[in-house]
Amino acid sequence: MNYEGEVKAVAGGIGEKKVNRGFNCAIDSKRQPGSTMKPISVYAPAIERGLINYSTLLNDTKTSYGKWTPKNAGGGYSGNMTAQKAIERSINTIPVALAQKMGVQNCYNFLTDNMGLKNLTDLDLNLSSLGLGGTNGGITTLESAAAYAVFGNGGLYYEPTFYTKVCDQKGSVVLEKNPMPKTAIGDDTAMIMNKLLQTVIYGNQGTGTSVASSVKKMKLFGKTGTSSSDNDKWFVGGSPYYVVSSWCG
Secondary structure, eight states, X not given: XXXXXXXXXXXXXXXXXXXXXXXXXXXXXXXXXXXXXXXXXXXXXHHHTTSOOTTOEEXXXXXXXXXXXOOOTTSXXXXXXXXXXXXXXXXXXXXXXXXXXXXXXXXXXXXXXXSOOOOOOGGGOSHHHHHHOOOSSXXXXXXXXXXXXXXXXXXXXXXXXXXSEEEOTTSOEEEEOOOXXXXXXXXXXXXXXXXXXXXXXXXXXXXXXXXXXXXXXXXXXXXXXXXXXXXXXXXXXXXXXOEEEEEEO
């Protein structure tokens, strides 16, 4: 997808194509986004609201919410760290605490109103779904690519489109798509998020460092994500030209 919502390529399955207009995993499959949820549900709205910035100190500590206590991958807690380091390392406790502070309804509304997510349900109004991506409704790769595009185009959201113009045999226009963007976040928030998500790839503790070797002549931004038992594995990110969302599981 480019930064005006035009879908450039789709791979919705593997193996030989045997049906037309069949189930396409890229646009039809709703999966748990894991940690790819954190930037779009928590960090972006927290920066937009002025609650945090790039270097705000946040506390990675054991905290219980009723009977549930979020844990980091590998266990353990590291105490105070910057927002930048929390994203780079994909810490779990901090986005949950921020979601609690902002309120789950506000996080949910941000995703549905600003980021174009259409498949969440009322069952996702909880800290696990919104803070860690353990959703019930799920997200498609198409939705996540469109949401992450706002971090590369000054905060504008474009609804994904698969065509620009359709003409008949005489050259007359039958259908034409002129997508109109809406402001999802401020351009300053988009710039900060872009820089934060670059550290996921280039930081010495980044969870997406393997991506850096695949494209060496331009800066990338992105986020990794996994769900329980590695049922879902994601990478969503972008170059200066395109945004990609990839899932396997």
